[in-house]
Amino acid sequence: MTFTNNKKVNELLSAAPVTAAVGLVTYGIYTAYRSHQQKKALEAGYKEIPVPKGALPYLGHLPMLQELPALKITEWQKELGAIIRINMGQKPWIVISDPYLAHEIFSNNGAVTSGRPFQNYAGKHHSINQRGIAFPNADKRWKKTRTAALDVLAPKNIKKFAPILERESDFIVEHLLKTTEEKGSIDVVKPLQFATMNFLFVTCLGKRATSVNDPMFVEVIGIIDINMKMCGVAEDTAWFLPILSLVDTVTGKEAKQKAFIRERRNPTFRRLIKEALERDEDSLVKNLYALKDENNMLDDDGIMVTINELIGAGADTTSGTLAWAFAILTHHHEVQAEIIRELDAFISVHKRVPKFEEREELPYLISVQKECMRYRPSTHFGLMHEATDDLECRGYFIPKGSILVCNMHATHKNEAVYPEPEKFVPTRFLNNLKTMSAAANSNIENRDHYNFGWGRRICPGIHLAEIEMFNILVRVFAYATVEAPLNEKGEPQLPDLDAWDDAGLTMPPKYTTHRFVKRSSSLI
Numbered sequence: 170m171t172f173t174n175n176k177k178v179n180e181l182l183s184a185a186p187v188t189a190a191v192g193l194v195t196y197g198i199y200t201a202y203r204s205h206q207q208k209k210a211l212e213a214g215y216k217e218i219p220v221p222k223g224a225l226p227y228l229g230h231l232p233m234l235q236e237l238p239a240l241k242i243t244e245w246q247k248e249l250g251a252i253i254r255i256n257m258g259q260k261p262w263i264v265i266s267d268p269y270l271a272h273e274i275f276s277n278n279g280a281v282t283s284g285r286p287f288q289n290y291a292g293k294h295h296s297i298n299q300r301g302i303a304f305p306n307a308d309k310r311w312k313k314t315r316t317a318a319l320d321v322l323a324p325k326n327i328k329k330f331a332p333i334l335e336r337e338s339d340f341i342v343e344h345l346l347k348t349t350e351e352k353g354s355i356d357v358v359k360p361l362q363f364a365t366m367n368f369l370f371v372t373c374l375g376k377r378a379t380s381v382n383d384p385m386f387v388e389v390i391g392i393i394d395i396n397m398k399m400c401g402v403a404e405d406t407a408w409f410l411p412i413l414s415l416v417d418t419v420t421g422k423e424a425k426q427k428a429f430i431r432e433r434r435n436p437t438f439r440r441l442i443k444e445a446l447e448r449d450e451d452s453l454v455k456n457l458y459a460l461k462d463e464n465n466m467l468d469d470d471g472i473m474v475t476i477n478e479l480i481g482a483g484a485d486t487t488s489g490t491l492a493w494a495f496a497i498l499t500h501h502h503e504v505q506a507e508i509i510r511e512l513d514a515f516i517s518v519h520k521r522v523p524k525f526e527e528r529e530e531l532p533y534l535i536s537v538q539k540e541c542m543r544y545r546p547s548t549h550f551g552l553m554h555e556a557t558d559d560l561e562c563r564g565y566f567i568p569k570g571s572i573l574v575c576n577m578h579a580t581h582k583n584e585a586v587y588p589e590p591e592k593f594v595p596t597r598f599l600n601n602l603k604t605m606s607a608a609a610n611s612n613i614e615n616r617d618h619y620n621f622g623w624g625r626r627i628c629p630g631i632h633l634a635e636i637e638m639f640n641i642l643v644r645v646f647a648y649a650t651v652e653a654p655l656n657e658k659g660e661p662q663l664p665d666l667d668a669w670d671d672a673g674l675t676m677p678p679k680y681t682t683h684r685f686v687k688r689s690s691s692l693i
């Protein structure tokens with residue numbers, strides 16, 4: 170998430186004196202209310218949540234965030250502590266970087282910290298007034314929808330689909346190797362999105378796409394890319410600065426967003442859902458329509474938003490995480506060699522690649538995978554939570570309506586939990602080889618990393634993501650090594666690991682082109 174739009178924000182501000190007047194009045198009332206709340210909390214003996222210096226009236230800390238807000242916020246947290254308040258325009262964020270504190274807030278106090286703030290695009294347009302799973306408050310309808318999705322994503326169900334997952338991984342790894350042979354290198358983003366999305370096509374819609382050029386994949390990935398970007402908070406400037414909502418109307422930004430949903434997202438997903446209902450194959454769409462008959466909490470729009478979210482959330486996060494792993498490993502040939510040694514020991518006995526259930530025979534690979542996710546998490550802030558009631562935690566008062574954000578970037582660099590956090594340490598997790606879904610759903614001492622979020626809103630797709638990533642990694646290293654692309658002089662161009670791409674909700678690496686070079690020593 171970047172705030173490269175600051176220049177644009179300033180231009181628009183100066184062009185809208187009327188909206189500015191309205192905004193400033195609202196700002197005055199709101200600021201007075203907030204300082205009254207803070208004064209009351211301090212009088213009651215609560216500790217003050219530190220606020221970085223330098224916030225501007227109305228804009229708050231927004232202009233100070235620059236290209237990568239997570240880095241600036243992490244800097245503030247190093248100075249001020251694991252819980253700080255920053256003013257994102259008119260939205261005060263309480264940002265947490267200590268996993269133990271995050272656990273207390275999001276998990277122990279989950280009854281009042283599992284709401285979602287109502288964002289303009291994600292809340293109103295994408296989710297058609299907070300339908301689906303990711304953006305509604307934790308209400309009855311959300312629970313019903315999430316439960317239906319969890320059924321599909323449950324380990325027992327995923328196990329049924331193991332051959333499909335393995336086939337998709339075979340297909341995509343073959344594509345990575347073949348394209349490297351033919352073209353010299355390959356950008357991994359689309360192929361990885363294809364592999365992860367295809368499983369969701371099969372489970373949600375009962376049909377797979379045949380290749381990265383299949384019109385179904387091309388159309389859906391085009392929609393998902395735009396939608397994920399617009400759901401990111403950085404695109405939603407009017408949410409931070411309500412002054413800009415009139416500007417959005419005047420400039421046609423909101424009309425374009427509505428048109429995208431009305432003319433592109435809705436017709437495509439409605440057609441895919443109709444076709445899925447007509448197919449003989451079982452699918453989540455059919456399960457959701459069966460639930461629709463039982464109660465009237467789910468409607469056609471809710472089902473469409475849910476299918477859109479599962480396909481989008483499942484594809485971009487998993488592919489971004491794998492893209493980071495490949496980028497990191499091009500810097501560490503010694504780590505690739507050790508993965509290959511471990512994998513070849515398995516293959517020499519079994520004459521095939523390992524299955525996910527056999528993962529314990531690959532402790533080093535598991536540890537590396539977790540370390541890649543710690544070192545470069547694929548989202549910087551996950552999804553925001555909202556406090557639906559006042560709460561008290563470690564002497565801090567968090568008022569109802571606060572926006573609660575885990576700074577994934579800082580949490581994964583927390584020195585108290587991860588010694589030498591700036592170093593990539595492939596063996597770091599050898600003492601925690603639990604599956605990521607078991608670790609994420611256990612107590613805080615047993616967690617490995619926090620990529621999947623927190624509490625009642627924790628990602629429901631962990632098990633699926635973990636199997637997909639495992640299947641792809643074992644196949645890549647069974648056959649190949651991952652190398653940086655070459656420049657005209659034939660020299661490797663290692664990817665800059667401090668360069669992020671802002672995809673809205675996710676932050677994949679900026680450099681995603683690599684070479685998958687076949688190993689002459691491959692045992693299969």
Ligand code: HEM
Nearest residue numbers: 302303482483486487490551552621622623626628630634
């Ligand atoms: C490496 C891969 C993945 C990562 C890093 C990831 C990360 C996350 C995070 C950080 C959240 C927000 C949690 C919170 O609010 O505290 C989330 C929510 C969600 N994820 Fe994932 N995710 C991944 C894969 C998947 C997959 C494969 C699916 C399913 C197909 C999925 C579906 C969802 C859904 C539906 C939500 C919204 C849950 C809710 O609000 O109740 N994710 N994910």
